Amino acid sequence: MSALSFDQVSIKLGGRTILAAVSFAVENGEFIGMLGANGAGKTTLMRAALGLVPLSGGAIRILGQPTTRGNGAIGYMPQARGSFVGTRLTGYDIVASAAGGAGWGLPRLDAATRREIDWALDMVGARDLARRSLGEISGGERQRLLLSQALLGRPKLLLLDEPLISLDPGHQKSVVEIVKRLRDELKIAIIFSAHELNPLIHAIDRVLYLGAGKAVLGAVDEVITGAVLSRLYGTEIEVVRIRDRVFVMAGDIDVERDAHRHDHDEDGGHHHDHGHHDHDDAHV
Amino acid sequence: MAVIITTMAITTTTTPMFDYDFMRTAFAAAGIVAVLSGIVGFFLVLRGQTFAGHALSHVGFTGATGAVLFGLPPLAGLVGFTLLAGFGMGLLGEKFSERDVAIGMMLSLALGLGLLFLHFFTSYASQAAALLFGNVLGVDNQALLSLAILAVISLVALGFIARPLIFASLQSELAEARGVPLRFVSTAFLMIVAIAVSECAQIVGVLLVFTLMVGPAAAALSFTRRLYAAVALSAALALLEAWGGLTLAFYSDWPVSFWITALSGLVYFASLVNWGGIGRGAATPA
Numbered sequence: 001m002s003a004l005s006f007d008q009v010s011i012k013l014g015g016r017t018i019l020a021a022v023s024f025a026v027e028n029g030e031f032i033g034m035l036g037a038n039g040a041g042k043t044t045l046m047r048a049a050l051g052l053v054p055l056s057g058g059a060i061r062i063l064g065q066p067t068t069r070g071n072g073a074i075g076y077m078p079q080a081r082g083s084f085v086g087t088r089l090t091g092y093d094i095v096a097s098a099a100g101g102a103g104w105g106l107p108r109l110d111a112a113t114r115r116e117i118d119w120a121l122d123m124v125g126a127r128d129l130a131r132r133s134l135g136e137i138s139g140g141e142r143q144r145l146l147l148s149q150a151l152l153g154r155p156k157l158l159l160l161d162e163p164l165i166s167l168d169p170g171h172q173k174s175v176v177e178i179v180k181r182l183r184d185e186l187k188i189a190i191i192f193s194a195h196e197l198n199p200l201i202h203a204i205d206r207v208l209y210l211g212a213g214k215a216v217l218g219a220v221d222e223v224i225t226g227a228v229l230s231r232l233y234g235t236e237i238e239v240v241r242i243r244d245r246v247f248v249m250a251g252d253i254d255v256e257r258d259a260h261r262h263d264h265d266e267d268g269g270h271h272h273d274h275g276h277h278d279h280d281d282a283h284v
Numbered sequence: 285m286a287v288i289i290t291t292m293a294i295t296t297t298t299t300p301m302f303d304y305d306f307m308r309t310a311f312a313a314a315g316i317v318a319v320l321s322g323i324v325g326f327f328l329v330l331r332g333q334t335f336a337g338h339a340l341s342h343v344g345f346t347g348a349t350g351a352v353l354f355g356l357p358p359l360a361g362l363v364g365f366t367l368l369a370g371f372g373m374g375l376l377g378e379k380f381s382e383r384d385v386a387i388g389m390m391l392s393l394a395l396g397l398g399l400l401f402l403h404f405f406t407s408y409a410s411q412a413a414a415l416l417f418g419n420v421l422g423v424d425n426q427a428l429l430s431l432a433i434l435a436v437i438s439l440v441a442l443g444f445i446a447r448p449l450i451f452a453s454l455q456s457e458l459a460e461a462r463g464v465p466l467r468f469v470s471t472a473f474l475m476i477v478a479i480a481v482s483e484c485a486q487i488v489g490v491l492l493v494f495t496l497m498v499g500p501a502a503a504a505l506s507f508t509r510r511l512y513a514a515v516a517l518s519a520a521l522a523l524l525e526a527w528g529g530l531t532l533a534f535y536s537d538w539p540v541s542f543w544i545t546a547l548s549g550l551v552y553f554a555s556l557v558n559w560g561g562i563g564r565g566a567a568t569p570a
Contacts, residue, residue: 050461070463078457093511094454101451102462106443107512133509149458 001064003028003157003189004049006215009058011041011048018044020213021058026191028156031183032217033200034193036210037233037255042193043079045210046159049191050076063156070102075155075188077146079162080139087135091145094134095121098149120151123185124178140171144178151182158182158190164199172199179203197224198245224248301534306421310540313423313431314526317483318496320435322504322522324442324480325497326515327473329505331453334498335384336373336474339391340481341490343369346394348415348485349401358415359430362482369394370478374471418489418541420530431483438479445472450511487526488541495541496522499548503555521551 002025011019018041026032034042047053049060051069060067062074099113121127124144129137137145143163150158160179164172176192180203183190194200197207201220208217209224211232216223223229224246229237233250240247248255301307328337347365348358369390376386402412414422423431442449448469452459460466484493500521504514529544536543 047461052460070461074461076458076461078455078461088505088509089454089511089514090509093509097451097454097511098458098462101447101459102464103447104444106446107450149455 001028002026002061003030003063004191005061006045007059007061009048009060010056011044011053012056013044013053017213019048019210019215022213022215023058024208024215024217026157026189026208026217028189029183029187030189030205031180031203032189032191032206032208033197033204034191034208034210035195035197040210040232041213042210043161045215046076046161046191046193049157049159050074072153073156075150075153075158077150077158077160077163080143080146080165088133090131090133091126091137091142092117092121092130095130095145095149095152099152116152120148121145123151123182124148138171140167140174143167143171143175147175147178147182151186154186156188158188160190160192162193162195164194164196169199176200176203197248201244201246220246301531307530307534309423309425309428310420310530311527313428314420314487314530315523316428316431316435317487318522318526319519320438320480321484321493321496322500322519323515324438324477325522326501326504326518327442327449327453328477329498329501330450331473333474333477334494335387337477337481337497338494339387339394340366340369340373340474340478341485341493342391342398343394344478344482344485345415345490346398346401348490349398349405349412352411353401353405358411359427359482359486362485363434363479366478366482367475370474370476371471374467374474414489415485416489416491417539418485418487418492420487420540423486427486431486434479434483438476441472442476445469445476449473488544492541492545495545495548496526499552500525503552506555525551 005025006022008021008023009019010017010021034045036042044053048055049062049067051060051067051071062071096107096109096113096117099117100108118127121130124147126141126145126148129141129145130148134142134145147160147163150160158179163175163179167175176199179190179192182188191208192200192204197220204220206217207220207223208215209229209232211229212234214232216228216232224239226237226239229239229248233255235250237255238249240249302311325337328334344362344366347361347363349361350365351358351361373387405411413419448459448464451462452464452466452469456466480497481490481493484496488495501514501518503521504518508514508517525544525547528547529540529542532538532543532547533540
């Protein structure tokens, strides 16, 4: 039984086809790197797995069950936005807000919930970080903290949307190491989207590449080839390997490097902004 | 505060403030409203929706003047109209990119309509001043009871949605993924804000609701990094400012609303000063 399976899944958003009859299956305990150009549908694919995006065809299954919104088997880490309303608050309070956050009533931080939060923080080595406010820690530390939040409820599948965005190489490396360790210790399936393959290349089991409404899942050597990527990008792509690093080039442009500069245009016109990201009233 | 306390000590010997019935009622009313405003306002600030709160109060002005025109109690018009507006804003909530302009336009339209209602009832000029700038000393026992009942309803409702509200305020995308009904929570919250704003307008007036709903909450967020401590501190600061304002007004004979805004401003700006690591407000980048 696969951790996540897409069976002939099609998704249209605002008249634009994001995915066209895409099929693939991610097995338990697999660390998948998800790549693709901006607007290729990386975020949409995750949101669809979470049951937040209507499908125009096909079926998505999580551990053999049809996907439902609020599925406890999935841990999710949304892409970090520029501003974060809670920067004044401690990391602990931010992480804790997700513990039982989908229930009703006053927040209850009983001993069992606190133990669960501590466990999640320890998994990413963020127990000490959590005492500080989000505004006081670095981007890499913040990603670690938010990663621990995705572990609450002990999911079987982790969907991590661009955890490396705007991190320097050192922090990128530490985030990838932590995620790899989560895979090894918890034996959970992980889908990790990124703009560049190289920070992930030694950690991932397989790569899922999106482009032109299609998706290809396979070993790095099978997928990251001129032939496969040319098909996904719809243009002539050359793959250059320098020692153990891979560069995806269209003409003389480094595709992934270029994509990095537009990191806030993910998925084009598909905005799922709920309003309080764009206002800084809380920080006056 | 030292100044206030000494002033009180000198004058209480001649005219004890609490000998007056209207002062006791005013203290009770201001206390209820301050605690409600401090708590609801905290979430308003946390969610970055302070402008929405401001707009709701202006809609309340239309409601109150309209109610007066039809011979109804102003509070009924205030609550009715702001609730309706809060509900509408919650439903339209997803279109946030146009939010500032839409809310601003609604705000102007509401004030304009309120002005028209006043035009038909010119004899209510003093009523207008009371609506705009508050009249806590005019609160009677019946109004006090209404304030208390509405406050209890709001706080119970807020308690009911507290968990998803906090979660959605801090991380809406994650909350949505975990199954929090964002629109329901946001609409319910704005309706609670509507009631808090209506109550607040009774004390400091529709133009000055910021002073009790936003000032204490923003200050609390600079003074502490803990969520629940910040909620409590916000309520405490609002209470302190409301009661402090009443006391100062009693002994100075200046308007209550002026003193409340002065105290609220003082506390807020003090919270921005970097007190060697205690109030980190000014030092923390947004």
